[in-house]
Amino acid sequence: MNNYDVIVIGGSAAGIPAAITARRHYPDKSIMLIRKEGKVPIPCGIPYIFGTVGSTDKNLIPDAVFSNNDIELLIDEVQSIERKAKSVVTAGGERISYDKLVLSTGAEPLQLPIKGIDKENVFYAKKDVSYLDDLLHKLDNVRNVVVIGGGFIGVEFADELNKRGPNVTIIEMLPRCLMLAFDEDLCIEAEEKLKSRGINIVTNNRVEEILGNEIVTGVRLADGKELMADIVFVGVGVIPNIALAEKADLEVNHGGIVVDSNMKTTDDNIFACGDCVDKKSFFTGKQSGLRLASIATTEARIVGANLFEQRRKSQGVTGVFSTAIGDLVLATAGLTNKQAQDNGFNVTYGEAEAPDRHPGGMPGMSKMKVSLIFNKGTGELIGGQVRGGTCAGELINTISACINNRMTADDIAMFQIGTHPAVTASPIAYQLVNAAEMALTKQ
Amino acid sequence: MNNYDVIVIGGSAAGIPAAITARRHYPDKSIMLIRKEGKVPIPCGIPYIFGTVGSTDKNLIPDAVFSNNDIELLIDEVQSIERKAKSVVTAGGERISYDKLVLSTGAEPLQLPIKGIDKENVFYAKKDVSYLDDLLHKLDNVRNVVVIGGGFIGVEFADELNKRGPNVTIIEMLPRCLMLAFDEDLCIEAEEKLKSRGINIVTNNRVEEILGNEIVTGVRLADGKELMADIVFVGVGVIPNIALAEKADLEVNHGGIVVDSNMKTTDDNIFACGDCVDKKSFFTGKQSGLRLASIATTEARIVGANLFEQRRKSQGVTGVFSTAIGDLVLATAGLTNKQAQDNGFNVTYGEAEAPDRHPGGMPGMSKMKVSLIFNKGTGELIGGQVRGGTCAGELINTISACINNRMTADDIAMFQIGTHPAVTASPIAYQLVNAAEMALTKQ
Numbered sequence: 042m043n044n045y046d047v048i049v050i051g052g053s054a055a056g057i058p059a060a061i062t063a064r065r066h067y068p069d070k071s072i073m074l075i076r077k078e079g080k081v082p083i084p085c086g087i088p089y090i091f092g093t094v095g096s097t098d099k100n101l102i103p104d105a106v107f108s109n110n111d112i113e114l115l116i117d118e119v120q121s122i123e124r125k126a127k128s129v130v131t132a133g134g135e136r137i138s139y140d141k142l143v144l145s146t147g148a149e150p151l152q153l154p155i156k157g158i159d160k161e162n163v164f165y166a167k168k169d170v171s172y173l174d175d176l177l178h179k180l181d182n183v184r185n186v187v188v189i190g191g192g193f194i195g196v197e198f199a200d201e202l203n204k205r206g207p208n209v210t211i212i213e214m215l216p217r218c219l220m221l222a223f224d225e226d227l228c229i230e231a232e233e234k235l236k237s238r239g240i241n242i243v244t245n246n247r248v249e250e251i252l253g254n255e256i257v258t259g260v261r262l263a264d265g266k267e268l269m270a271d272i273v274f275v276g277v278g279v280i281p282n283i284a285l286a287e288k289a290d291l292e293v294n295h296g297g298i299v300v301d302s303n304m305k306t307t308d309d310n311i312f313a314c315g316d317c318v319d320k321k322s323f324f325t326g327k328q329s330g331l332r333l334a335s336i337a338t339t340e341a342r343i344v345g346a347n348l349f350e351q352r353r354k355s356q357g358v359t360g361v362f363s364t365a366i367g368d369l370v371l372a373t374a375g376l377t378n379k380q381a382q383d384n385g386f387n388v389t390y391g392e393a394e395a396p397d398r399h400p401g402g403m404p405g406m407s408k409m410k411v412s413l414i415f416n417k418g419t420g421e422l423i424g425g426q427v428r429g430g431t432c433a434g435e436l437i438n439t440i441s442a443c444i445n446n447r448m449t450a451d452d453i454a455m456f457q458i459g460t461h462p463a464v465t466a467s468p469i470a471y472q473l474v475n476a477a478e479m480a481l482t483k484q
Numbered sequence: 485m486n487n488y489d490v491i492v493i494g495g496s497a498a499g500i501p502a503a504i505t506a507r508r509h510y511p512d513k514s515i516m517l518i519r520k521e522g523k524v525p526i527p528c529g530i531p532y533i534f535g536t537v538g539s540t541d542k543n544l545i546p547d548a549v550f551s552n553n554d555i556e557l558l559i560d561e562v563q564s565i566e567r568k569a570k571s572v573v574t575a576g577g578e579r580i581s582y583d584k585l586v587l588s589t590g591a592e593p594l595q596l597p598i599k600g601i602d603k604e605n606v607f608y609a610k611k612d613v614s615y616l617d618d619l620l621h622k623l624d625n626v627r628n629v630v631v632i633g634g635g636f637i638g639v640e641f642a643d644e645l646n647k648r649g650p651n652v653t654i655i656e657m658l659p660r661c662l663m664l665a666f667d668e669d670l671c672i673e674a675e676e677k678l679k680s681r682g683i684n685i686v687t688n689n690r691v692e693e694i695l696g697n698e699i700v701t702g703v704r705l706a707d708g709k710e711l712m713a714d715i716v717f718v719g720v721g722v723i724p725n726i727a728l729a730e731k732a733d734l735e736v737n738h739g740g741i742v743v744d745s746n747m748k749t750t751d752d753n754i755f756a757c758g759d760c761v762d763k764k765s766f767f768t769g770k771q772s773g774l775r776l777a778s779i780a781t782t783e784a785r786i787v788g789a790n791l792f793e794q795r796r797k798s799q800g801v802t803g804v805f806s807t808a809i810g811d812l813v814l815a816t817a818g819l820t821n822k823q824a825q826d827n828g829f830n831v832t833y834g835e836a837e838a839p840d841r842h843p844g845g846m847p848g849m850s851k852m853k854v855s856l857i858f859n860k861g862t863g864e865l866i867g868g869q870v871r872g873g874t875c876a877g878e879l880i881n882t883i884s885a886c887i888n889n890r891m892t893a894d895d896i897a898m899f900q901i902g903t904h905p906a907v908t909a910s911p912i913a914y915q916l917v918n919a920a921e922m923a924l925t926k927q
Contacts, residue, residue: 053912054912057912058911058912061912065921065924065925066924066925068925083842083843083905083910085842085903085904085910085911086842086843086846086905086906089843089846089905089906093846093847093906094843094845094846099843099845100843100845101843102912118715119770180745199657209848257719271607294547309542317661323900333902334903334910335900335901335902335903335910335911335914336900337911338911338912338914338917339899339900339901339911342898342917342921343898343923346894346897352894353894353897353898355898356898358900359900360900361900361901361902362902362903362904363902363903363904363907363908364904365904365905365906365907370904370906370907372814372902372904373902374902397858399528399529400529400537400542400543400544401524402537402542403529403532403536403537404536404545405874431848431874431875431906431907432874432875432877432878432907433907434875434902434903434904434906434907434908435875435878435879435882435907435908436878436879436881437902438879438882438901438902438908438916439878439881439882439884439885440880441882441899441900441901441902442882442885442886442889442891442899443885445895445900446889447898448885448889451789451795451796452888454785454789454796455782455785455786455798455799456782456797456884456885456888457766457778457782457801457802457803457804457884457888458778458782458884459776459778459781459805459806459815459816459817459877459880459884460528460777460778460805460806460877460883461528461805461806461807461808461813461815461877461880462526462528462529462532462876463532463536463808463813463875464806464808464813464874464875464877464878465806465877465878465881467526467528467777467779468501468528468778468780468781469497469500469501469504469545469549469781470495471778471781473881474785475783478508478785479508480507481508481509482508482509482511
């Protein structure tokens, strides 16, 4: 029987950094990663296969990461964990023992319980290359696509599918697209941008039935209206893959595998990270539904470092991400204003907008807007949103650093920033600092 | 006699945010800003007047900032401060009394004590519109320009002047350009980029004499070599404008006006901020020679808030800035590796490079490199550098937030970042996090 110091199950945004981090911190340990897929798509890049990038082959996580980090790769499916024997048994008939085991089994797209959902040409954002290739090929002869769900997966798919020519309609049950990530002003801007790019948006509505015989021909909405559709894409969330953990009698709940702040499961030798894991909010300590590749990698870096020595603790998830619609970038960190209020926080709010170059005539200028949400009780930053050009994607990480360090508006207003005419706002107009000042002084 | 609650002297990167911050925090106070210039150029934008932007008029700080913030603007020169009477006397014959006074008198370009420095067509980065217009007009008929100083001012001027056609040569006395801001690998990349754009670089050398009769015709270097020059641009640093403070018998030293951590001078009713102020390093507590518009604005925000209530304290200067040479952006925060070692820090160092898109085939990709320098004793981040595309200018501010919060490599490795295919590296490859991991584990 083969034997490894560390076995990682799963080879995407959690499994890979868990294995790499284990390698970095424990250079003498033997590490195997077992995944069932021959090729693994870059998860966040999946929407871009269909427009910008153009093929699944150009959106793969390169396997060089394994040889470069002295990690053994086994392509096989783990069918059970024998906790007493500390070994795993695979579909290929292997029994391999471990000292420490990492579960990063991910999540599957959520299926909607609606009539006709099983028809041919209903697609999801599955991390499966041949499945995605099938969707890619089918798009060549398609006139109408309906996207169910106006969250960031739905919005990104809609924008990319639209580039291939079909008529695309988003159906969102909330009053606005992207409402779980952004406050209403930015949701409106996103919707306007999508519409200007030819995408139809139907909000406050839901798909009640997928129409057609075996193959999709359309959808019927809650208000009775019918839309033609050759393809329906469903992007309404994910459910954690917990079957293996459940079978091994590890504690799980509907949010995923239960872990402590060291990312350890109820078995001392088994850790878990990524979409398969139950999460707690950094702000409230309550269960969080956030599932992001960036959260998976953060958790994986805690797991990888903690395997043989207690080194890191999870602080809970803050939720930091960006999305792009053409040249419009929207980014968010922590709680929205609405979420903060729904969770009982008394908040103060400030926003500032300025050109992201100075003078504004410098090339490539976008108007960048930052809004910040502070907990009035503690004074601490609990949320921030950015709307602007490309660099909104890095600016949100500055905001995330401020949140993680529980900075107050005064801290942020005094925080030393660097600026340059060709790449940022002026130091006088710098949006992050001015949004903090506005939160302090506008009342 | 006129009377204001607050008088601010100086209308650039320190004076303006000092007045705005005072307005925000003290809405009922009367505020006057006195400056001697009719028009004020955006200081960091001055090099770009000569190439990218093309005119001084397109690089002005808009005076709307005063009316928008209910700040009285007086264009006049303060000649003396009567501390007992709490009033200022101007060249225009005004005597205006204050409750609180803010000195933001800035700095002047340093003149080199070399033979011939007073000849016509020796220029500096003066914040003076008609002076800059004069340089702009003269550039139309120029074949050779020598830039003395390969710091960021010299490099930016060289790159912009080069766009107007003349043959441009930088003379730097250190072994590399930009050596006070970056470690050698990035200095080499900067020099290679400058050379590829047609700029000549002479290092380890200095100008000993400016040649010509009344008008510059060339320079003679320390090694005896002579270079032709129709214009010489000198960018070798600044000296603080302290004459007014000195005359008023406030404590000053060769670094500038002496202030406490509240940014208060030796007079309880007089504050000072910006280039005119003596500075201390965030890292060592020792005097710092850093002079940046972004530091000026940070200090101004401390002054503005502290005028009538002790609210903020200066932590000393970290030094955060970016520069751009075409599509190459270099950014730095805190100490370089060399500076850290020169200051007696025992350091660990980590770096990581990755495409700033994922997959790398996404449009607009640059290779972004982050290096981080940690104090081995405390584990805290004390410096970081970024080389990459446009968004290096925001990423350096995330690094600055990490420095300001004294984050360790473990803190940064667990820090929740947001990523997106169109705007950042992948979460697995995210450079900041991986540089922290490398610093922890490569030893």
